[in-house]
Amino acid sequence: MNYRPDDYRHVNYLWDDAAAARLGPVEQLVYRSNLLGADQRITNTGGGNTSAKLIETDPLTGEQVEVLWVKGSGGDLRTASKEHFASLYQDKLLALQPGYRAAPATGVKTQAEDDMVAMYSHATFNLNPRATSIDTPLHSFIPHTHVDHMHPNAVIAVAACRNSERLTREIWGDELVWTPWQRPGFDLGLKLQELCTQHPEAKGVLLGGHGVINWAEDSKGCYTLSLDLTERAARYIEERDKGAKTFGGAKFNALAEEQRNEVLREVLPYLRGSVSTEAKMIATLQADDAMLRFVNSVDAPRLAKLGTSCPDHFLRTKIQPLYVDWDPAQDSVEQLKSLLCSGINSYRDEYRAYYEHCRRDNSPALRPASPTVCLIPGIGMIAWGKNKSESRVTAEFYNCAVEVMRGAEAIDEYVALPQQE
């Protein structure tokens, strides 16, 4: 399917042929990345990456060589410039495969896979100092010129469904091949390479529990394909939207703005003190209709417990938000305070237990165990971060999580990632 520019309802079509024509190949990759990153429905802040395999003149030999330009670690697609992209000899990246395959044990989380990460910098083209990301082999091993890896809410909604494989076939036919959740790395790169051989007609792969990766031979084609795939998922969800029955319907009503502010004036300073024991936190409050529908719903406690579906979201929103079972129509502000207090305490205990349970020798250190997202019926979401922009991004990420859950529950049943991740 191919939508015309004016047909898109769930993403913004921003490509300008005249603007793109003035750009060189790398600049056009940057241009495409900025357009994709500008629409939060296509990818979240700091999430997703893009690449192009381009012919460059080798500074060592003067020969024409194939170079993979791929969004590196750090920064955001919306604001990325050329220096946010790593450049690597494509033939050297491919030459890592026999060594990896010869290792005694290969696969996710093996020593062989970990060892590969250190090898990427040996493939650096033209002394480019930008560090590559763990997604590099995904882009390199897909044998197509332009590759986009995005985290669109509508696509993750499908990727987070119990019947994600069947739904992938139903929504995208043969264009997207389904693959189960696997942590990005060398091994996933090899799997994608294999899928490309097995499905020469496919235009991309649905990454279970994660997002989508798709390709084309020209930059504009890759851009429109990323939009197309997202639009189709969003329309499929829209047609099945549950309206007032979303999230099992409403259990509570939102408070009027004046009442809400009254509660917040009492509760916010108290709550801020409670979550700031390790580091001072700043709050972002969100009380728009979509968020209120979620926090007020019958299913909110069940869904909040399931945690987020996108690995990117973990770091920001921890494993799950703190939901307090407060009835805004019946209960007092004092009761809300005491629910928050006991909620935070048991949240910390559970988080420590979770960390100990999932800990491996190479696990990162335990992060502060206070919740970064609090959900209060009648009030909305309060997201926390070390500064204003961090707390805004936390809010954005949980917003995405709510959107993903809404979509998944409209078409099927939402399932979260395994805890270990």
Ligand SMILES: [Zn+2]
């Ligand atoms: Zn990703």
